[in-house]
Amino acid sequence: MLELSKVSKLFFPGTPDEKAALIGINLTLKPGDFVTVIGSNGAGKSTLMNIISGVVTPDSGDVRIGGNVVSELPEYKRGRWIGRVFQDPMAGTAPHLTIEENLAIAYVRGKKRGLSFGITRSKRAFFQEQLKKLGIGLDTRLRAKVGQLSGGERQALSLLMATFTEPQILLLDEHTAALDPARAELITRLTESIVREMKLTTLMVTHNMEQAIRLGNRLIMMDKGRIILDIDEERKKGLTVEQLLREFENISGHKMADDRVVFG
Amino acid sequence: MHAIWNSIPGAIELGLLYALMALGVYITFRILDFPDLTVDGSFTTGGAIAATMITHGASPWLATIAACLGGCAAGAVTGLLHTKGRINGLLSGILMMIALYSINLRIMGRPNISLLGEGTIFNSLSILAFMVGVVLVIVVLLNLFLKTDLGLALRATGDNARMIRSFGAHTDHTIILGISLSNGLVALSGALVAQQAGYADNSMGIGMIVIGLASVIIGEAILGARTILWATLAAVFGSVVYRIVVAMALQVSWLDASDLKIITAVIVIVALIIPTAQRSWKQKHAARKRSAELADMLTAAGGER
Incomplete structure (x- = not known):
């Protein structure tokens, strides 16, 4: 489904600030894989997400989605295959548009946007049904401006918008990090049920170690632009946060340096 | 006091003529969040194209439509400068405004053209009734457009460009489309104003962006902008109020035109x-x-x- 081969990316090449964000990354996701990604600050997790979604183009190596090489395609052209939820709850929705207008924008993901009405009666019924699944009462507020929603509600809406058209790949970029614990738990639960129900191929970056172990069927650990550990479903089952941290120190030779890391 | 009341119908008429320009400014300033200074040039472009074509014997209707298209083209160039040329938004507008100053002179061949004795749209029509109709039709069309898939993408571009890109819309295209549409309306307004005033002048567009902003802001302050329909009506209303305020200000003895x-x-x-x-x-x-x-x-x- 998703395949990265020998992908490298340098920032500020040839200057004193040169930084190797990704070095020779090889990563293959099978259809339906749900992979969690952890790593210290500056490990290249965000760059990995940006390389896949097309915000950043790799210096070398190939990105394939469903067998097609997409390395040079700009972000808006990859939008049809990739759903994405950002860390910032404000990033995934348009605040001055209503809930149903936001959903209408997501509904035509990657299709040609023409002069047919964004919201029709049948689409509205569909949106309502989808919102009901979130279970937080948004289905009664279709015409409320998204700017009036709380951070948690906006993030739930972003998650729905990113997934309800069944994209081939779902990218979650620390999408619960900016929320309070109760909201984060709600979004985590929704993520789990949506990904399982739709069998979405998912890559999720997280700072929460416990979450990284609990969710998904595979865990990868990054450090200094490399994938240093790849844990399959079997091994992941019995894993504890302590073991994971010890493993990290053994391989990387330093402690997990991350002021935001949550041990669960 | 009498003089003020007498000046009101004329002010409403002018307000409606300039309302189309205000709607154009609303599209760039409020929807796209792009302060577009092309307006000062493209307003004149509209007047220049209409006046030149009419004095050369073209139908005033055809001349007005051509003026509108000329404005669209000018706006598209500003959009291209900003998106493909990566030039700062304000600067792309200013560059286009300056370029249009020369282009407008080329179109007219001289600094001003009189339309006295020429056939204009308004020869056989009541300006007030006609403008009420035109403004209503354009407000309705604009509102319908902004509810289409393309219109929603345009609105999202000004609201959260990163989000709409992640859903597969090309924001360069929506920005160019929006600025083009906006300047089309501005030039249409210029063409109608020239026909109403009976001349086109190379300086008729100076300060137009500020008048457009004033209309949008006054309308919002009085009527609010809860929905798109409300906000567009507010721009029209603001344009009329602005003209009334100006008419009243001109009645004050110590103020000059x-x-x-x-x-x-x-x-x-x-x-x-x-x-x-x-x-x-x-x-x-x-x-x-x-x-x-x-x-x-x-x-x-x-x-x-």
Whole structure:
């Protein structure tokens, strides 16, 4: 489904600030894989997400989605295959548009946007049904401006918008990090049920170690632009946060340096 | 007092003629969040194309449509400069405005063209009735457009460009489309104003962006902007109110017609400052009240213990 081969990316090449964000990354996701990604600050997790979604183009190596090489395609052209939820709850929705207008924008993901009405009666019924699944009462507020929603509600809406058209790949970029614990738990639960129900191929970056172990069927650990550990479903089952941290120190030779890391 | 009342019908008429320009400014300024200074040039472009074609014997209807298309083209160039050329938004507008100054002179062949004795749209029509119809039709069309998939993408571009890109829309294209549409309306307004005034002049567009902003802001201050329909109607209403204010200001004996520009600037400044000041005052007030409540609750709880 998703395949990265020998992908490298340098920032500020040839200057004193040169930084190797990704070095020779090889990563293959099978259809339906749900992979969690952890790593210290500056490990290249965000760059990995940006390389896949097309915000950043790799210096070398190939990105394939469903067998097609997409390395040079700009972000808006990859939008049809990739759903994405950002860390910032404000990033995934348009605040001055209503809930149903936001959903209408997501509904035509990657299709040609023409002069047919964004919201029709049948689409509205569909949106309502989808919102009901979130279970937080948004289905009664279709015409409320998204700017009036709380951070948690906006993030739930972003998650729905990113997934309800069944994209081939779902990218979650620390999408619960900016929320309070109760909201984060709600979004985590929704993520789990949506990904399982739709069998979405998912890559999720997280700072929460416990979450990284609990969710998904595979865990990868990054450090200094490399994938240093790849844990399959079997091994992941019995894993504890302590073991994971010890493993990290053994391989990387330093402690997990991350002021935001949550041990669960 | 009498003179003021007499000037009102004329002011409403002018307000509706310039309302199309205000709607254009609304598209760039409010929907795209792009301060587009092309307007000063493209307004004249509209007047210049219409006047030139009419004096060369073209049908005034055809001339008006051509003027509108000319404005669209000018706007598209500004959009291209900004998106493909990566030039700062304000600067792309200014560059296009300056370029249009020469282009407009080329179109007209001289600094001004009189339309006296020529057949214009308004020869056989009541300006007021016609403009009410035109403005209504354009407001309705604009509202319908902004509810289509493309229109929603345009609105999202100004609201959250990163989000709409992640859903597969090319924001360069939506920006170019929006600026083009906006300047089409501005040039249409210029073409109609030239026909109403009976001449086109190379300086007729100077200060137009500020008048457009004034209309949008005055309308929002009075009517609010809860929905798109409301906001577009507010722009039209603001344009009419602006003309009435100007008409009244001109009745004041110590003000000259040449003071119009500073009156406009002052209106915009006041209309921009008041809502911001109001909002911050409200927020401070609410925060103070809420803090006091919380403190009281704490003391009360402490008292019980």
